[in-house]
Amino acid sequence: MTDTLIDRRDLAFQLYEVLDTESLSERERFSEHSRDTFDAVIETADKIARDKFATHNSAADKDEPKFVDGQVEMLPQVKEAFDAYADAGFIAGRYDYELGGMQLPESVMAACNGFFTAANPGTAGYPFLTTAAANLIRVFGNDQQKSTFLPHMLSGRFTGTMALTEPHAGSSLADIRTSATPTDDGHYLIKGAKIYISGGEQSLTENIVHMVLAKVKGAPAGVKGISLFIVPKFIVDEEGNATERNGVNLAGLIHKLGYRGTTSTALSFGDDAPCHGYLVGEPHQGLKYMFQMMNEARVGVGFGAAVIGYRGYMHSLEYAKDRLQGRKPSEKNPEAPQVPIIEHADVRRMLLAQKATVKVAWRCAYTAHA
Ligand SMILES: Cc1cc2nc3c(=O)[nH]c(=O)nc-3n(C[C@H](O)[C@H](O)[C@H](O)COP(=O)(O)OP(=O)(O)OC[C@H]3O[C@@H](n4cnc5c(N)ncnc54)[C@H](O)[C@@H]3O)c2cc1C
Structure with a gap:
């Protein structure tokens, strides 16, 4: 069976002849790049995708993650692939040099991610969600949130999720019931349940940063009362070291037909222990912020189907x-x-x-x- 994931001539035609990606290096942001650097990073993506991702695509589909004593057991190859992706700098690939990124254009990052998704869409889901969650914090988070979470998400030490859906509220996010109660310390206590949260638990990284939609007590009804919170699995100090387990727990895994290697989780917040959440941006503006990640996810899922x-x-x-x-x-x-x-x-x-x-x-x- 062919191990070609994406024909390089097809890709070069699309990137350089249709989209004229090379001309982006004339812009200040990409001035340190050229077709040579774009091709080098694409070559690395192709190689890691074939060596580390494609090799367990079938196994991850047959042997999906398991729920064992509140934890997730998954194939060790998924972590090897995730670490190789992170170590090669792909999670941070689109971000500024000062954040440890490569300042690559979106079109080149899409070209790279095409190899990973074509090789193994389930495993590729974890870094994809992480980079999109990091982008949410980068754009809407305050300085402290950025310095506490961004470096560790972009290096692959933490992953990220988007936690919108609830058992009774899928399309109709106006009806979410997860609540956020302010504390005297300036943060919030989160209580509620979410379902279908991709990557909501895994055995890949030391921490998971959930981007959670919830309603502050007394908020207006409907979508105008939704706020966005950062809810880490472990509370972290300023260096990103885990201090204590936060009250967000895995309630179960959901079986699905595709993308099986990406866990689909039911999560409970604040059931057994207090669950601390940190407000992102202004209260009641959460759905507007979350649309940035939702739109990245929509384009990403469509892109996955195409590759x-x-x-x-x-x-x-x-x-x-x-x-x-x-x-x-x-x-x-x-x-x-x-x-x-x-x-x-x-x-x-x-x-x-x-x-x-x-x-x-x-x-x-x-x-x-x-
Ligand atoms: C693979 C996968 C991964 C997911 N990952 C995440 C994740 O990471 N985080 C997260 O928060 N959620 C996630 N979800 C959940 C996803 O966001 C919901 O499935 C989605 O919002 C739809 O909600 P629902 O499944 O409850 O369907 P419902 O809202 O119950 O809709 C059922 C059907 O009714 C239609 N419908 C509903 N309301 C209307 C209306 N007003 N007008 C016309 N038609 C309507 C819908 O289009 C659909 O066809 C994931 C789902 C899947 C399948």
């Missing part, structure tokens, strides 16, 4: 070139050698339909990041 479809096409193409079956209608000799099925008009028609669908989706996805 998974693209990889499926790569397998179809390889199989059609390899599989010998029958002869052309013009060949009347039954002893003539069989031909690869790609030579049959109807197989070509199906391959072209597949190619047209996935390449249009793929190009739309890259363009969305440009």
